[in-house]
Amino acid sequence: MQIRAAFLLTIACLGLLAVACSARSAGEDDKRWVQPEAAYPERLSIHARDTIHRYRNEPFPLALVIAPDGGYATYWRCRDENCRFDDEVYVERALKVCAERAHIGDCLVHSIRDKTIWPVPQQFETEVRSRLVVPWLHENRGPAEAKGAVVHIPGFAGHRYPSTLDHPITPYHLLHLNRRGYDTFRLNIAHYDYSRTDRRELGDMLVNTVRRLRDEGYRRVFLNGQSRGAWEILAATPRGLGIDGAMLFAPAAHGRAEGWSGKPNPRFEKSEEDFDRLVQGAADLPYFFAFFQGDPYDPGGRAETLGTRLRERIGTTVAVLDQPAELAGHGAGGRVAFHRIYGVCLEDFLAGAPVRFEDCATPFSLSDNRAAATEAHLIDLGGTRVEGVALKRLMRGRALYPIVGPPGWGGFHARPDGELLQWFPGDYLTGNRIEAEWRIEDDEFCIIDSPRMSRNRYCYRVYDMPDGSVGLVAPDGLALVAGTKAASEESELGFEPGDWRGDPVD
Numbered sequence: 001m002q003i004r005a006a007f008l009l010t011i012a013c014l015g016l017l018a019v020a021c022s023a024r025s026a027g028e029d030d031k032r033w034v035q036p037e038a039a040y041p042e043r044l045s046i047h048a049r050d051t052i053h054r055y056r057n058e059p060f061p062l063a064l065v066i067a068p069d070g071g072y073a074t075y076w077r078c079r080d081e082n083c084r085f086d087d088e089v090y091v092e093r094a095l096k097v098c099a100e101r102a103h104i105g106d107c108l109v110h111s112i113r114d115k116t117i118w119p120v121p122q123q124f125e126t127e128v129r130s131r132l133v134v135p136w137l138h139e140n141r142g143p144a145e146a147k148g149a150v151v152h153i154p155g156f157a158g159h160r161y162p163s164t165l166d167h168p169i170t171p172y173h174l175l176h177l178n179r180r181g182y183d184t185f186r187l188n189i190a191h192y193d194y195s196r197t198d199r200r201e202l203g204d205m206l207v208n209t210v211r212r213l214r215d216e217g218y219r220r221v222f223l224n225g226q227s228r229g230a231w232e233i234l235a236a237t238p239r240g241l242g243i244d245g246a247m248l249f250a251p252a253a254h255g256r257a258e259g260w261s262g263k264p265n266p267r268f269e270k271s272e273e274d275f276d277r278l279v280q281g282a283a284d285l286p287y288f289f290a291f292f293q294g295d296p297y298d299p300g301g302r303a304e305t306l307g308t309r310l311r312e313r314i315g316t317t318v319a320v321l322d323q324p325a326e327l328a329g330h331g332a333g334g335r336v337a338f339h340r341i342y343g344v345c346l347e348d349f350l351a352g353a354p355v356r357f358e359d360c361a362t363p364f365s366l367s368d369n370r371a372a373a374t375e376a377h378l379i380d381l382g383g384t385r386v387e388g389v390a391l392k393r394l395m396r397g398r399a400l401y402p403i404v405g406p407p408g409w410g411g412f413h414a415r416p417d418g419e420l421l422q423w424f425p426g427d428y429l430t431g432n433r434i435e436a437e438w439r440i441e442d443d444e445f446c447i448i449d450s451p452r453m454s455r456n457r458y459c460y461r462v463y464d465m466p467d468g469s470v471g472l473v474a475p476d477g478l479a480l481v482a483g484t485k486a487a488s489e490e491s492e493l494g495f496e497p498g499d500w501r502g503d504p505v506d
Contacts, residue, residue, distance in 0.1 A: 030117045033091060033109040040108060040120045041070030046201055047192035048073040049124045055111065062090040064111040067102035069163055071129065072192040073110070074098050087112050102192075104163045128205040129190035131165035132212070136426075136501070137175060140183040147181040148220030148244070148350065149213045150174065153206070154186065155227030155252075156194050162427045165190060169426040171249075171334035174224065176343055182350065183218070194228070203236035210242045220244045222350060226333065227252045227297065237283035245286035247346065249333035251275070252297035260456040272299045279309045288349045290321040292332040294477030319345070319355035326364045328374045329478025337364070337373035369403050369469060369481035375461065378471035378479055383463030387443035391462055395438070395445055399493055400470055400482040407483060408499035412447070414438045416488055420447060425500035433498045445472075 044052075048066050051073040055064045060078035067073065076094045091109055098107035110118045132151070134140055143149070152170045165188040178184040187209055194202070206223070213221050223246045225233040230251035237246070254271040258264055287310075291302055303322035310318050327338055345360040365371065366380055386394055401411030413421040420438040436450035444459035463471030465481060473479045487493050 030112055030115065033112070034117055034119050035108060037120055039068065040118070041066075041068065043123045043125055044070040045073075045125050045129055045190065045193055046127070046199070047071065047190075047195065051075065052110065061111070061113055063087065063094040063109065063113075065091070065094045065098045065107045066110050067098060067107050068105050069102075071104075071163070071190055072098065072102040072107075074101065075111075127208070128193040128199075128201045129165065130193075130205050130209070131188045132185050132209060133166050133168060133188060135170040135174065135178075135184060135186050136168035138170075138178040138184050140178070140185075141181070142183070143213075143217030143219070146183040146218065148222060149183045149185065149218040150177055150222045150224055150350070151209060151213070152184070152186045153223060153225040153229030153233055154188070155229050156191075164427075167426050171224070171226065172336055173333070173339040173343060173346060176339055177346065177350070180347060185213075202232050203239050206233065206236045207239055207241055214242060220350075222246065225249065225251065227330065231278070234278045234282055237285060238281050240283070241285075243285065244352075245288070245349065247288040247290075247349065249290045250292060250295055250298060250330050251278075251289075251302075252295075252330075254297070256296040257299070258296075268299065271297075272301060272305070275302060276305050276309070279305055284313075284317075286317040286349065286352070288319045288321075288346065288355065290333050291323060292327050292329060293323045293325075294328045295330045295332075296476055297330055315356070316354050319349060319357075321345075321357065326373060326377075329474060329476040332373065332478060335373050335478075336370050340364070340371065369465070369467075372471065372479055372481050374477060374479050375473045378463045378465070378473065378481070381471075381481070382466040383471045386462045386464050388440075391443065391445065392440045394462070394464065394470075395440070397486055397488050398470075399485050399487055399497075400472070401484075401495075403469055403481055403483045406500060407485075407493075407495045408497055410500065411482065411497065412438075413487065413490060413493065413497065414445075420450070421490065421497060422447070422450060423498040423500075431498075432500065 044066065048070060052064065055061050055075045058077045060081060060083070062076040062078055062083070064073065064075040074094060074097055076090045091112060095107050110116065140146065152174055167188050168186065170184065170186050174184045210221050221243050223233045223243055225246065226249045230248035231253040233246050234248060234251060254267045254274070255265045257268045289306060291298055303320050306318065306320050307314060314320060321342065326341060327335065332338060341362055341364050344362060345355050345357060348360050349355050366377055369381065372378055372381060395414045397414065397416045399411060399413040401407035402409050408423065409425050411423060415421065418437055418439060420436040422434045422436060424432045426432060434451055437448040439446055439448060441459060445462050446457050446459040448457055450458065459475065461473040465471050468484070469481050470484045471479060471481050485493060490497065
């Protein structure tokens, strides 16, 4: 009976933040968790401040830990007073989670139960941690020569941002705007400070960024937002951002309709109501909105909401691109196809001219594999769907990578033993090489347990293309054509996966 009770208690204590566990009085051996004072950061982030506040309001707190740079923080709690493991168990669990999510070394213990053991004075940041950078391959001219400044606000994806906040990748169309005379920037935001939707500090960060560019001499300043970035821009406009307009791609802040576990996401039910509220309160500015088919973060009907709330301005200062046939997926705005079709429309918008898609849009031409953006494009290019045993045979021991530019830019290698190596452009908290697994399920190629895909099942439909390349279709309908090479081992690839700073992609 004692063994069974201990087993059940162990099972009950697995998990973070919503766990039911813990118990002995704190303070028996707290000093062993204290490090030399030099190990502690001078300042703690806004996120750490808020996490400490929430921890203090927990009825049964167990352990609070903070990353060594004072940024990321997390804690372990109990649902009731019946958790009976030693404090060490909960501290170790919190430290493990913190190390996995902070990605910058061993975390430090701040509190055990209701006792603070942090040995140095606590000073908190007053602003969101962020950094404005010039993206890779972009060449800025300075405020005297540039047509204006365009700042990209990325979506929320904590793994994208290194602790130095210098991630340099932006959507494809920004590079071409840079070549057309605009100075372009990316505003990197610390992932821990970017994790909530009710913080005034995020708006402050945008206001301060625009003010800085104005002070440097830029006469015209625009913001370009993707997903969460677009949402935060729209939310901040009533504050008086001081911008000349905003390009807002697939604004979102509530997650997908279903979580990565497949369970319904209760927050998603409020996404349309909250979007309507943002639009009603938005400042009277020029806007370029874009929504795409298949986007799992979009509840639908957002173009209709804009048509109701901004009726008099649509076609003059507000442009709405809704579900274009040749694009699909949450990230469709960053594709080559988007630029080829709507690049001139963006230039019209930035120049202050009304955007008339019937005039500015370039007719889509499926002239080469790079233009492919939907499953229909793969079929039109002569692709044949591969399934079952043939799919497993095709993918085993095969690497996929960009068809243009350096193969080390991004891709994956499906090793014969079922392991998977993924690589990505840019600098990531987790590094730009990630280990996962692969298998064939429901006639799709599935990436399993990847930190890049929230450690869940992410599957692609696969097409065999006439020229020997491989077409992939993501769950949201976004499609691409990849180069490919058979290789049993990484040494046979002939390039370095993750070595992405090669020749520019035109």
